[in-house]
Amino acid sequence: MLFDSEPIPFYLSPGRCVNRTEKNMLTVDDKVRQFDAVLPSAGKAAQLALIKGAPGYVADADGGGGNWQLTADGPTMKVSIIAKLVTLAANKFAILDPLGMGIEMEAGKPGWNDAMNGLPGLFGSEMPSAYELHELVKFTGQAIDEIGREVHVPEELSSLLSGLDVQLRRLSTKAASDFEYWDKVHDALEAYRAATDATFSGRFVAWAPAKLGKASGLFGAMLIRMDQGIERAVTFSQKGGEVVPVVDGYAAREGGGVSPTYFKYTVTKYELTGGTSSRGLPTVKVGGFSPTVLPLFLEGPTRQLKTITTHEDAKAVYEAVRTSDLRDVPLQMYKVSASLSEQPLEIGRMKAFDSGWLENESVWLHMSYKWYLELLRAGLYIEFFREIRTGLVSFMDPEVFGRSPLEAASFIVSSAFPDKTLHGSGFLARLSGSTAEFLSMWNHMMVGASPFSVDADSKKLQLALEPAIASWMWRADGTLQFTFLGAIDVTYVMASKKNSWEANVKSYDLTGAVGKVHVDGPAVPSPLAEEVRGLKYTAMTVTLE
Known part of the structure; x- marks a missing residue:
């Protein structure tokens, strides 16, 4: 399936991720920020007009249709599934933050928790996507090794892969610092984006499994870098923000701390480029960063459990979370975040709410249910069944919850909310994310x-x-x-x-x-x-x- 199934195309959108020299800008109060990361692309617009004007083009009532990227000669660009996975993994890996920990929000979006919508402007990065990428890199690298066949990738992607390979080797031999590695990798990524902005060339390059796979190739080196970044992130959180040397393995094996979810980076060095941003602000070239870890969010350790391979390590993660500020002890539930009272309004709209309400330190059912599901998947059965007796709506007191136990809610007011009479009450009935997670739990429990x-x-x-x-x-x-x-x-x-x-x-x-x-x-x-x-x-x- 990965190699021989029907090739798949690339979706062509009208927007482009702009380069750092376009989105990194100096504000009126002399702070460097990252804004307007996605802008319209003239090249893409021309291609879309060409595609939509071609005979046989079909669109729905909203104008959506088969907007697939073309090659320079005209045919639709298509690759094998394994090549598409390599493309996804390489592009995501290239936007690891300057310390190799989280995935950057360099396209202007904060990830699952969209209430953190100010964090992209603060050069934010997030661990949840890094944990998901870790599993994608591992799966793809192992598949390449096991099948043992060449992977044919677009020549533009081959150049990006070569750039990653060179910079990972320089980093591993200490020929490059973390920042120098980050800067060069972003150069390679920006070159890839420029080359594929409108079309692909249509030419392919074959990568041997020994050169690309996990055992001895690029994906193995990528996985090592990610393992080190995860270790650094967890230890970073434990050490209160101290940047520590990276080592192999997970901090959970050393007694464990709770994985952070978000980082933000303060620019410590920059120079003006002489250009002007889309907002009319002067653009800058960044020369250095200083990281800050944000308070705990439940999403970090929830996603981390997907990368843990032993029962002992999974239990260490669970115990660390259970004894952290993420647990609402009076309610015996888990909050979406710890206290954000010391955080600036600039991190996002969640700061507009009182603690314990909506996305600010409430029991957000979609995320707490994700947490319970990962406990189940990790084989922590005793812990899972203990937690759901107080954490699933079906076991809650309807008089406190305020609605039928057959009906989920967006959030439950946590003990952090000023009005104690509302603690444990559910608001905004909905049957979307939390219901999907509940069905996944039920399915896993049954079969x-x-x-x-x-x-x-x-x-x-x-x-x-x-x-x-x-x-x-x-x-x-x-x-x-x-x-x-x-x-x-x-x-x-x-x-x-x-x-x-x-x-x-x-x-x-x-x-x-x-x-x-x-x-x-x-x-x-x-x-x-x-x-x-x-x-x-x-x-x-x-x-x-």
Whole structure:
């Protein structure tokens, strides 16, 4: 699939990410800020006019259509899925902040928490996207190694990859400082953006797996840089802002601190370029930064759990968060952030709200539910089931929550809010993010992370249910029922009514129009697994012991 499936195109938008010399500017109070990071592109506008004027172009009622970037000769530019993943990873990796910790907000957006909308102007960076990028780099690098085939990338991207390779080598041998590395990598990124602003050339360059993959190639070097940046970020938070030497591994192994979520950078050195920004302000070339870590946000450690590979490290992260200022002790819930009382209004609109209200230090259900979901995915079952007894709406007192326990809310007023009578009350009913996270939790609890998989021996499809059901969830008769794949009635049977993760699946009994089948063991083999997935059965009894 990664190499041989139908090639995919590049979406062509009318905007461009401008260079640093256009968006880095000196304000009237002599502060260097980063504004107007995305502006219209004349080259893109011309290409869009060409595309939309071509015969056969189809658009919807809102004007949206197949706006795909072209090559210089005219055909739509397309690449393999693996090449697209390399493109995404390289572009994101190139905007790691000056200390290699978080992903820069250099395009003007703060990430998931859009209430931090002032942070991009403060040269902000965020760890959540860095954790997600870490997993993308690891997956892509491993896939290149395992498949062992050349990756054909656009020649413009090849130049960016070569630039990353050169600068990572210089950094690893201490031939370049962190800032010098950052500056040169951004030069390479800006050159890539300029070369692909309107079209691609259409020419490709082949990268061998040994040169590009994780084992010995560029993606391995990228992953090392990211591991070091994560270690630096967590230690940076623990040391109160001291920039410490980077080492391999995660700080969680040393007793752990809570991962920061946001950094902002103060420009310590700059020179005027002689140019003028889109706001009429003088533009500058930055020559140095000083980082500041912001108070804790729940998103940082939530995303961090995705990169943790051992139960011990995951539990260390959990314990660090549980004993931090992110936990609302009276409510026994988790706040979206710690106190922001010492932060300036410039960080974003969340500072317009009282502490405990909306995005400012409230219990933001979408994020607290993400936290619970990652605890479950990390295998912290005891901790997960302890937390949801007070953190999920379904277990809350409706008189306090103020609405039906079947209805989620945007946020719950935390204990930081001045009016104590509102503590624990939910506001702004909605069924979007928190509901999606709840369904993910429910699905994982009922069937496990990957119910269908390929058997290592037979190389064929198998079905293996791995429920995470706490002892207190069983009915009096030791059963629990749910619907699988939207159509199959599943009944779990556990005579001892103990935690399901402390038991094993003994057997499956399948019932359907094709008849009844009994399967001993923890998995349903092929071809029965295909028949289950094809909804040939309407009921399934799974016995655990």
